[in-house]
Amino acid sequence: MSEFESIKDIIDKYGQYTGLTKGDSMWPLIHEQRDNIIVVKNEDRLKKYDIPVYILKSGKYVMHRIIEVRENDYIVLGDNLLTKEYVTDDMICGKLVGFYKNGKKYIDCENNKLYKFYSKVWVSLFPVRRYIIFAHRVFYKIKRSFTFGKK
DSSP states (O other): OOSOOSHHHHHHHHSEEEEEOOSSTTTTTSOTTTSEEEEEOOOSOOOTTOOEEEEOTTSOEEEOEEEEEOSSOEEEEOTTOOOOEEEOGGGEEEEEEEEEETTTEEEETTTOHHHHHHHHHHHHTGGGHHHHHHHHHHHHHHHHHHHTTOO
């Protein structure tokens, strides 16, 4: 067994965690097993558009964007999801401060103006997100059907 048993243990001891993600809930921003995330221990209340890493009662780690800050909790939503979740401060073990896109280009979530613009636009598109996701899935299936079997 390793010295650390969880992401939370690593953040508590070193103040940050770096690793690859699992799942596609933050697509199109972050891609599973391709983008290397950097998560730090948050000192204060988080803000709208921040991306906390939090632990569900099941023990599963989740990383979704804050779309609303309320007095006792946050409303969060994965960029590739349609269902809102409610997260309290005691569930949060850190927040995303940056990531390496495709393991190469560093995106600073705190200072990158293009990233901040993306965050605001993507959250504002929530009412039509289901159509965007649907169109992407249809396009992907069509593209895949044309490339299937080609070498």
